[in-house]
Amino acid sequence: MTETHPSPALEVPATPGPGIAHDTFTITRTFDLERAEVFAGFADDRRRRRWVRMPGSGATYDHDFRVGGGEDARSTFSLPGVPAETVRNRSRYLDIVPGRRIVFVYEAIVDDVTRWVSLVTVTLEDAPEGGTTLTWTEQATFLVRTGDGSADLPHLRTGTALRLNGLPAALGVEPSTAS
Template sequence: MPAPSTPTSGSPYTGHPGHPALDVRHDTFVITRALDAPPASVFAAFADERIRRRWFRLPGTGASYRHEFRVGGGENAHSTFPLPDADPEELAYRSRYLDIVADRRIVFSYESIVDDVPRWVSLVTVLIADDGDGSTLTWTEQVAFLTRTGDGSADLPHLRGGTALRLNGLGAALQAGS
């Protein structure tokens, strides 16, 4: 049996062409944000439910959230996303915290599900560094796309762009809280 092809960053891994269960795309991206808040405030924006809801929300309507910020805990969220000329999509987000170091590091895994179909799973490491004038947040995400949208070429830009917008919301939530 021939060895599977070697995955490269940003390219689809199709070790067994024609078998959709083995057609998984792996990618990694990093987003860095300078935040005008001390590390303890940035950390609290992840941990405190009231602050978290200001910046972490699923799109759509009728959203529900259950969040437990502790190692072994996580978040379950659901919403309905209306689409023009199509049935609405049912969105689900499930995460699990793997490592938490107060004011410095959060490591978690999560899955994104659309209409009961797992779309991607990720491992995320959030580092919060004190830069003297505030904090530098570094978000590193390692993602496995399990079900592609079309040819999959828009999946990573969509996820990276959505994460960047969410982190913009984090910055705004921190400003509103000061």
């Protein structure tokens, strides 16, 4: 696994509150599979649902994998001693090139408040040693910050990396074949 470290967040003062922050991160994984097989992990809803899941309980998904389509997913997330939150992820596909590229935007919404929006580009390339290299590049705009905002990007980057760790199982390969 290769991960690039983000640039320092750029804060734009807002009144009231801590302001908006923009940042970018990239995560790379290599699979011992052809590009078309890795692409199917995004395109085939049965496979996608094995690795793209909402946290919490009672999740619902409405997914339309085509340019102009997207996904609307919702769930309820709760921890002991903390009020339950309604979590929603709403996305739209902007560009899809089978076996090569997926570009989409999404909103992360908690209790009807949009916390952040992101532009994501997923590219699939032939790996030099064989197989496929997947590169996930995300450009995020944090609209509502948690505390001072310093944990927002690490939380998003770690959550995305963990989600991508589930892709090998969805593709029917052993986790050790992904890096």
